[in-house]
Amino acid sequence: MRTDILHAGASVLTYEIRNIVAVAEQLERLGVQVYYENIGDPVAKGEEIPGWMKEIVAEAVHDNATYAYSPTKGMLAAREYVAQTTNSKGGVQIDADDVIFFNGLGDAISKVYGFLKRTARVIVPTPSYTTHSSAEAAHAGAEPVTYILDPNHLWYPDLEDIENHIKYNPAVAGILVINPDNPTGAVYPVEVMRAIVDICEKNDLFIICDEVYQNMTFNGTVCTPLCTVIGNKVPAICMRGISKEMPWPGGRCGWIETYNRKRDPMFATYVQSILSAKMLEVCSATLPQVVMPRIKSHPQYWPNLQKRISLYERNSNIAYDTLNGLKGVLVNRTNGAFYMSVVFEEGVLNHKQSLPIANEAVRDTVVHLVTGAGVQPDKRFVYHLLASTGICVVPLSSFATDLQGFRITLLETDEAKCRSIFNTIAKSIRQYIDSHESNGHHYST
Ligand SMILES: Cc1ncc(COP(=O)(O)O)c(C=O)c1O
Numbered sequence: 001m002r003t004d005i006l007h008a009g010a011s012v013l014t015y016e017i018r019n020i021v022a023v024a025e026q027l028e029r030l031g032v033q034v035y036y037e038n039i040g041d042p043v044a045k046g047e048e049i050p051g052w053m054k055e056i057v058a059e060a061v062h063d064n065a066t067y068a069y070s071p072t073k074g075m076l077a078a079r080e081y082v083a084q085t086t087n088s089k090g091g092v093q094i095d096a097d098d099v100i101f102f103n104g105l106g107d108a109i110s111k112v113y114g115f116l117k118r119t120a121r122v123i124v125p126t127p128s129y130t131t132h133s134s135a136e137a138a139h140a141g142a143e144p145v146t147y148i149l150d151p152n153h154l155w156y157p158d159l160e161d162i163e164n165h166i167k168y169n170p171a172v173a174g175i176l177v178i179n180p181d182n183p184t185g186a187v188y189p190v191e192v193m194r195a196i197v198d199i200c201e202k203n204d205l206f207i208i209c210d211e212v213y214q215n216m217t218f219n220g221t222v223c224t225p226l227c228t229v230i231g232n233k234v235p236a237i238c239m240r241g242i243s244k245e246m247p248w249p250g251g252r253c254g255w256i257e258t259y260n261r262k263r264d265p266m267f268a269t270y271v272q273s274i275l276s277a278k279m280l281e282v283c284s285a286t287l288p289q290v291v292m293p294r295i296k297s298h299p300q301y302w303p304n305l306q307k308r309i310s311l312y313e314r315n316s317n318i319a320y321d322t323l324n325g326l327k328g329v330l331v332n333r334t335n336g337a338f339y340m341s342v343v344f345e346e347g348v349l350n351h352k353q354s355l356p357i358a359n360e361a362v363r364d365t366v367v368h369l370v371t372g373a374g375v376q377p378d379k380r381f382v383y384h385l386l387a388s389t390g391i392c393v394v395p396l397s398s399f400a401t402d403l404q405g406f407r408i409t410l411l412e413t414d415e416a417k418c419r420s421i422f423n424t425i426a427k428s429i430r431q432y433i434d435s436h437e438s439n440g441h442h443y444s445t
Pocket of ligand 1: 040103104105106107129131178181182210212241242243249252253254
């Protein structure tokens with residue numbers, strides 16, 4: 001190229017959640033039976049879409065209007081429905097003009113960070129759902145600025161760490177909160193949410209709160225929606241969507257709700273710039289917006305969601321009871337969303353450990369992939385686990401963290417299979433950690 005065409009943020013755009021699929025598919029071709037526990041798609045994991053929901057979609061498909069563009073902000077009826085739902089929680093009150101629809105939250109996330117001034121930073125959690133941390137880092141052309149989610153304290157945000165970052169880094173303009181969280185499965189208590197709002201108020205910051213899993217909590221926990229604690233001063237963007245809850249991830253439909261937008265003229269202009277960006281793109285997909293209020297108002301909507309939540313609760317407890325107390329790892333019980341993050345204690349992993357891999361071609365492939373500089377020890381474990389057992393998880397180090405571990409989903413519908421997967425993982429962790437000491441049982445690279 002006669003001139004450098006690479007964006008300064010190009011190197012921070014990685015998505016291991018999907019990268020690992022390419023490896024899994026390669027091993028599948030070599031005969032490995034793969035259990036995909038890497039991606040948060042309930043439908044891909046066998047979730048049956050209820051007939052009544054399909055009927056609502058089918059009816060809309062017969063209506064010519066659903067083939068038309070929609071207004072840039074989104075269909076008025078859908079935006080009114082969203083505003084009414086938020087207002088019914090009794091906190092901040094919004095109207096349809098405070099809601100903008102996107103082609104999934106992925107689209108919203110890239111615009112929300114993309115139209116922020118380059119030097120203004122949003123502090124993101126570590127570990128962090130990569131779509132946020134990478135988009136934020138790409139907008140700044142720098143590594144993400146992170147605050148700690150503490151695995152020794154139920155994965156709650158370390159408030160002192162947040163305050164210190166704000167104090168010593170004047171570029172921080174906002175805080176990202178994901179509640180319930182991906183990848184940790186934590187649900188934050190109301191006090192934590194209030195404290196974050198207070199920090200923002202004290203330091204004149206705004207909040208981005210991703211609540212895509214808001215209605216998916218269990219084990220006796222409930223989510224505190226930002227709208228109930230935000231008050232009337234701190235400007236905020238709340239993100240929600242249909243991907244996980246409905247579930248319709250392929251519908252690519254999500255929205256932002258803005259709170260206290262007019263309280264700060266600069267924030268109001270920033271939101272306007274996000275809308276203008278959407279205008280250049282014309283609009284988001286019409287069909288999911290048309291059916292969303294109808295589906296969510298259907299009498300079977302909440303019972304159906306509740307049934308799924310019970311399944312995640314069951315899986316969360318199977319996972320926790322199987323892995324808790326295992327030598328060398330730290331786990332917390334997942335209380336929301338459908339992920340669990342397992343952390344290896346410091347120094348437990350090294351570059352000599354391995355798992356037995358019977359098939360020679362599979363073993364050669366993995367040895368090749370984990371050999372060389374820069375391969376994180378948890379990635380080595382994850383690749384060995386995949387090759388040895390077929391269980392496909394995501395290395396925790398790919399979620400903008402120095403912690404070593406892995407993220408696994410809790411979406412398996414078959415209880416026996418779920419138990420078998422976690423028993424196999426427990427056995428593999430023991431075997432992997434001990435493989436170095438037992439010297440030469442398997443192979444080393
Ligand atoms: C916290 C969080 N936000 C947003 C998304 C993406 O949602 P969408 O399908 O609407 O792009 C995900 C997907 O896994 C997620 O976990």
